[in-house]
Amino acid sequence: MPLNTKVGDFLNKTGSSSNYGVKYWHHIIFWGVYFLFNTLRWSGIHDDFLYSLKTNLIGFPIHIILAYFNVYFLMPRFVFTQKYLLYTGYFIASLITMLLVKYNLTYYLAGTDVWPEGPVETTSLTLGYAVQTMIGEVYVVSFFTAIKLTIDWLRESSRINDLERRQLQTELRFLRSQVSPHFFFNTLNNIYSLTLEKSDKAPEVIIKLSELMRYLLYATKKRKQNLTSEIECIQNYIDLERIRFDDSLQIDMNISGELNKCKIAPMLLIPLVENCFKHGASKNIGKMHIDMHLEVSNGFMTFKIANTIPNATKSRDLPTRAGGIGLSNVKKRLELGYRPNDYDLTIFEEDNMFNVLLKLKVI
Template identity: 65%
Template structure:
């Protein structure tokens, strides 16, 4: 219990007051029915409850943080016993002088002195109250800490996903600008068309990558624009087969999730190959899932490129990390394999709206 409103489990002073009022009424009715004397029960609880509250708050806000949380258990136990003994004396004399000389009406006989049995019963009763309130405090603290930890994990996840998405865009633009650089060296007439395609891609990236999910159709249009750029760059030396089937409407995907896979096939397949280059892309939607299959031939001999050396390695690891952070394990399956001198990427991904 705390005097502040924190996290998703706020506990204010109003909650403290409400708790003690309800507990006071409950206790008054309980012992009033037991004594068959509600007036005595009311007066007894008026005396007892300030003691309950003082000991309870002393325990949860001083003794526990100071000793229990620091694993000083023996010191804590000694101070708790001393506190209970002090409570016992205060309650006995207040009851004796303000309420009744029979300080233990529920006991086996009338008591007007501080006896051992009376002391044990009062201390155990007080310990019950302290334990009850402390349990509530610990439960609320645990719920608050769990909630804050969950919120922190969500924020860390969102931050990491934003970082990964921002990692995609510069890497993609870097490689595309290299394409324009290559065409400009040869003063190709294709350069204006490439710039136009690039502007369409930039528009998509500006408005799509801030969203957690994007329409699948938009993502595929982005991929097609990128492939068109690469077709212009490689001309007749590149053969790209693209097949898209299934119902794309109403399907969503993490933006720029597939692009690094496409880019990787050109980077490590087409750009390093000599002679005829082939890339095959098959995108199929069946039910709630997207089936993505990408194949490029593995370079037999690395050619000399006029392009500046490009940094690699972040594409596939980026996709893996984004899948891990953005999708439950049962919603995707990614396989990479080399077979018959080809590099294959196979991805099964849930694209239905949940």
């Protein structure tokens, strides 16, 4: 493999990412701009562009070698493993090595006065020259290291955020997948009850169920669904329950507002409606009342549903039905799918009615 290919692979590997990606040509641009800036700056200080060009041509390979040696060799092996004394020792040794290399190259290639900006002519390796040169190297290495660490931090933050987002999406899909089997379980129970009674309503229930299945199979795959589709699903579910309970159930529905452009997480309201039947109608002896209001205004949907609280004494003797997800599922899905300021869920009892009030941003 050619040398330039190996260098390109190394630079891409050490600085690439789907986010905040750093390619080899980014390194070239960075050092090229830095070299040009430094050459022009020192040419003004020395009042000698040619000398500044020579010294920077000598100094910049040393800057680059020391910077990459520190970032990609010393820090991973010693700083990230908390071997700070070894890191300090190796770093100082590398500075001294680079000092000797730079002094000799400058002396023989640029001029015998290796420190023109110094207080006196410097033709030997003095303490002042050594300290000044090493401080300059530390400055360059620190600047490059700060950029590298910042990019790494941004990349890691992006990776963590992406991982959290994927985990949330997975959890949301899991919660949505819980709703469908739970919903079908209760609906099939209704059909079972009708078949035991040999009711003529069973075919109608099966048709309604097929419509619900069609909606659930496709709606739950989407992050957001049209509010009108969700309302149609609720209406189908209520129609099924009306068939089952006949005249013992009174349902009042009131829907208003501009619904067409509104979006909502699929199957978010169904568990709230389902709870009214599961914990209200199915456990109540006598008349049962469910009151549902849905209104869209100023980009927010207000959904209130209430059911009669069953008589505890009478409901004790009724068989317990398996389930459920209900309110806990709705709460979790709201937490994962919406920002805190985009919804408000209130649950309370009032006038022998169990109430759930949800205000949700739908535009």
